[in-house]
Amino acid sequence: MDGFRFFPQALDPDAQAALTAEVLTLVEAAPFFNPVTPGGKPFSVRMTNLGPLGWVSDRSGYRYQPTHPVTGRPWPAIPAVLLSLWRELGGCETPPDACLVNLYRDGAKMGLHQDRDEADFAFPVVSVSLGDPAVFRIGPAGGGPTTSLRLNSGDVCVLSGPARLARHGVDRVLAGGSRLIPGGGRLNLTLRRARTA
DNA sequence: GAGTGGCG
DNA sequence: GTAG
Numbered sequence: 003m004d005g006f007r008f009f010p011q012a013l014d015p016d017a018q019a020a021l022t023a024e025v026l027t028l029v030e031a032a033p034f035f036n037p038v039t040p041g042g043k044p045f046s047v048r049m050t051n052l053g054p055l056g057w058v059s060d061r062s063g064y065r066y067q068p069t070h071p072v073t074g075r076p077w078p079a080i081p082a083v084l085l086s087l088w089r090e091l092g093g094c095e096t097p098p099d100a101c102l103v104n105l106y107r108d109g110a111k112m113g114l115h116q117d118r119d120e121a122d123f124a125f126p127v128v129s130v131s132l133g134d135p136a137v138f139r140i141g142p143a144g145g146g147p148t149t150s151l152r153l154n155s156g157d158v159c160v161l162s163g164p165a166r167l168a169r170h171g172v173d174r175v176l177a178g179g180s181r182l183i184p185g186g187g188r189l190n191l192t193l194r195r196a197r198t199a
Numbered sequence: 200g201a202g203t204g205g206c207g
Numbered sequence: 208g209t210a211g
Contacts (some may be wrong), residue, residue, distance in 0.1 A: 150201090
């Protein structure tokens, strides 16, 4: 997968713990909600966002919006450490304007999809894994054979260039593999530039 | 259970 | 249409 870059253990255990604590504190003001597809089917992951814009899905469709769908308040700010990861590993000077926070509890998964709700695909997607390991799947943008990859806590993935529109998803989460998240599970932080610079 | 994929 |  040209354009797909994998940075194992980009965050050491102390940095993982600090980031997890910071994100969980921030999202107290923007609680995880239960999204549904435009067809009304619930996702198995729970979601919230950080930053000027947040990705949401409901019966009206997929979109980025500046406020939490339940509280109506703006999303909390993106932590500085994530802005640094975006710049250093994503190689992008323009900062992200959205950070989707997906919480995978027992049995949660994410079907194969593309991130294509952003205005300019020249900007990368930077994904940070925290907590339980996940079996990630990725394949070409145009369809075809996929490969699977285990994502551990502290790993960072970058989708850019030809891989920016890669199909990807999470087949399953390996429960109990980490004690990082209270109550267990996996937290995935996905940084994106939703609007043009 | 694993892999693939409608999809614009 | 949609990450189900």
